[in-house]
Amino acid sequence: MQLINGFPRELLSTSIQERTNFFETYTMPHPRLVDAVKQLTDSIYESAKPPLVFVFGPTGVGKSTLIRKVRKTLIETALPDLLENKARIPCAVIEAATPEFSNFDWKDFYIRGLTALQEPLIDNKVNPDPAKGKHNPDKNKLKLRLSFEEALRQRHPDAFFVDEAQNLGKLSSGRKLKDQTDCIKSIANISGVQFVLVGTYELIVLRNLSAQLCRRSIDIHFPRYQSTTRVVG
Numbered sequence: 001m002q003l004i005n006g007f008p009r010e011l012l013s014t015s016i017q018e019r020t021n022f023f024e025t026y027t028m029p030h031p032r033l034v035d036a037v038k039q040l041t042d043s044i045y046e047s048a049k050p051p052l053v054f055v056f057g058p059t060g061v062g063k064s065t066l067i068r069k070v071r072k073t074l075i076e077t078a079l080p081d082l083l084e085n086k087a088r089i090p091c092a093v094i095e096a097a098t099p100e101f102s103n104f105d106w107k108d109f110y111i112r113g114l115t116a117l118q119e120p121l122i123d124n125k126v127n128p129d130p131a132k133g134k135h136n137p138d139k140n141k142l143k144l145r146l147s148f149e150e151a152l153r154q155r156h157p158d159a160f161f162v163d164e165a166q167n168l169g170k171l172s173s174g175r176k177l178k179d180q181t182d183c184i185k186s187i188a189n190i191s192g193v194q195f196v197l198v199g200t201y202e203l204i205v206l207r208n209l210s211a212q213l214c215r216r217s218i219d220i221h222f223p224r225y226q227s228t229t230r231v232v233g
Contacts, residue, residue, distance in 0.1 A: 007022075030062075030225060032222065032223065032225060033062055033065065033066065033069075033222075036055070036066050036220060036222045037066060037069050037070055037073075039220045040053065040055060040066065040070050040196065040220055041070055041073055041074075043218045043220070044070070044074070044158055044159045044194060044196070045158075049194050050194070050216050050217050050218055051185055051188035051189055051194060051195065051216060051217070052181070052184065052185055052188060052194070052195050052196075052197060052213065052216070052217040052218075053159075053194065053195070053196045053197070053217065053218045053219075053220065054165075054197050054203055054204075054207050054217055054218070054219050054220065055196060055197070055198040055199075055220045055222060056198075056199055056200065056201055056203045056204055056219070056220075056221060056222070057200070057201070057221065057222035057223055057224070058200065058201065058223070058224050059200055061222055061223070061224050061225070062222070063163070063198050063199075063222060064163060066198070066222060067093055067161050067163060067196075067198060070091075070159075071091045071093060071161070074090045074091040074157075074158050074159065075090045075091060077090070078090035078158065087154060087155065088155060088156055088157075089117060089118065089155040089156075089157050090157055090158055091157050091158060091159055091160075091161065092113070092116040092117050092155070092157050092160050092161065093116060093160075093161040093163065094109075094112040094113055094115075094116045094160075094161070094162060094163070095112070095162075095163045095164050096109065096162050096163070096164050096165050096166075096167040096168055096199075097109075097112070097164075097167065098164075098167050098170065099167070099170050102170070102171070102172040103170070103171050103172055104167060104168055104169075104170050104171060104180065106141060106145075106183070107140070107141050107144060110141070110144035110145055110147070110148045111144065113148050113151075113160070114144070114147060114148055114151055116160075117148075117151040117152065117155045117157075118155075119147065119151045122147075145187070148187070149187055149190050149191050152187070152191035152192075152193045153191050153192065153193075156192075156193070157193055158194070159193070159194050159195070159196050160193050160194070160195050160196070161195075161196045161198060162184075162195060162196070162197050162198065163198050163199070164198075164199055165197035165198055165199040165203055165206075166199035166200050166202035166203045166206070167199075168180040168181065168184070168197075168206060169202060169203075169205060169206050177205070177206060177209055178209040178210055180206060181197075181206045181207065181209065181210060181213055182210065182213075184197070185213060185216075207219070
């Protein structure tokens with residue numbers, strides 16, 4: 001495909017809708033995006049990689065684009081291995097949903113995680129308590145977590161991405177904030193899978209609650225692009 005100033009020549013003869021779609025999905029290789037992609041990819045492929053990576057930046061800077069680019073690299077790199085291990089998933093991505101009723105919903109998180117890992121029969125992970133004849137929320141949540149940890153071990157992704165991870169801190173009581181990241185760290189340690197938490201600057205609050213977490217994690221700052229103005233006088 002011949003390019004004109006970075007754009008395919010064939011684009012000139014396509015419809016207006018096709019041209020519009022091209023520019024809507026086109027991503028400029030901005031130096032800060034390129035740098036963030038390299039930092040994150042390097043942290044995932046480290047031999048002694050930490051259980052958690054925090055990627056934070058302002059809204060609209062391109063964090064979701066960052067995830068897509070790194071995910072593409074992980075999949076392409078893993079292709080030879082996938083020929084031998086067809087059960088493996090190189091990378092999984094979920095979005096931490098904003099809770100409807102003040103507290104972050106871990107059950108929803110586990111179900112989204114199992115879905116991203118293509119786990120079969122997710123509905124069968126939760127069963128009624130036969131003694132009471134109804135669902136037991138605590139037992140069901142534990143079953144989902146155990147199923148999620150096992151799915152991570154079986155699928156063995158190079159990284160598990162949680163977009164909008166600042167929503168982990170949506171709680172009615174600030175006393176349990178530290179438990180949120182401790183839970184993620186525990187899942188990462190048990191499964192042996194690195195978790196990449198991507199979010200706004202609110203994510204720094206969760207990371208700073210634990211000195212141990214600060215020592216055993218990597219921070220990647222993805223700042224807003226800046227323009228320089230040359231004053232001629």
